[in-house]
Amino acid sequence: MLDSYLTGGYTMFPVRRNESMKLCMEVNQLTKSFRGRTVVDHLSFRVKEQEVFGLLGPNGAGKSTTIETVLGLKKADSGTAEVLGCDPVKKRREIFERIGVQLQSSHYQNYIRVGEICEEMSVLYSHPADYHKLLRQFKLEQFEKQPVDKLSGGERQKLSVVLALIPNPELVFLDELTTGLDTEARREVWQTLKALKEKGTTIFLTTHYMEEAESLCDRILLIKDGKKVTQGTVKEVVDDSPFDNLEDAYLWHMRGEERA
């Protein structure tokens, strides 16, 4: 784990590299149902250390449920998940120290201020990042004394990413991280994530923005109704379709059964 974190600007992360590119996450045949309806269906994938891995799929495809089930926040019906070499259910405390999680369904205590929630988060970890620097990085420093419930939707979204980075994680899960952000803020978040990747952080993200996947992801996995549709690099997924851009290729892959 690194002692220092952001030192200001996007290019000043200390570099943590492991050339061997070990596996960071391995998911095998993961299955989860709600009231008899299977929403994650025998899903298998691997995420390598230091890569940005994108999980893409339409609304209701099972992306958030996949993250929550991998982390043991929801109990899998069957299948296995290994995160940073551990079973995330059995080694909850150890994993907790090493990952950051930003979920769509983040709820905050009433009236809590931005600085207070960052402080609360920081004390949970042995080697937290400096949240003041993170707030500056995400252009939220002027809101430190402001109640979270008075932030705009986009500001809250950026705060949720800041909170996910406070653990100084080796692996960070970001669920629709830029939904609700304006174009400039989205680009700034991308820059920050690229710098995190350079530092050696593994990033697992979900997104509905194809431009985001193209800009950030080393590899993507497309799912529909909880099942794998295809996976590969953006180029591989595009080349495997009749199109030359990810948006059209994505729609083409998603229509697979209709085409057959």
Ligand SMILES: Nc1ncnc2c1ncn2[C@@H]1O[C@H](COP(=O)(O)OP(=O)(O)OP(=O)(O)O)[C@@H](O)[C@H]1O
């Ligand atoms: N606790 C629950 N009880 C019942 N159904 C649920 C529950 N949680 C999720 N679902 C259902 O499971 C399906 C997958 O939901 P999930 O949130 O994983 O999709 P998603 O791919 O993240 O969607 P989106 O892109 O819209 O966020 C949806 O149809 C949803 O309604």
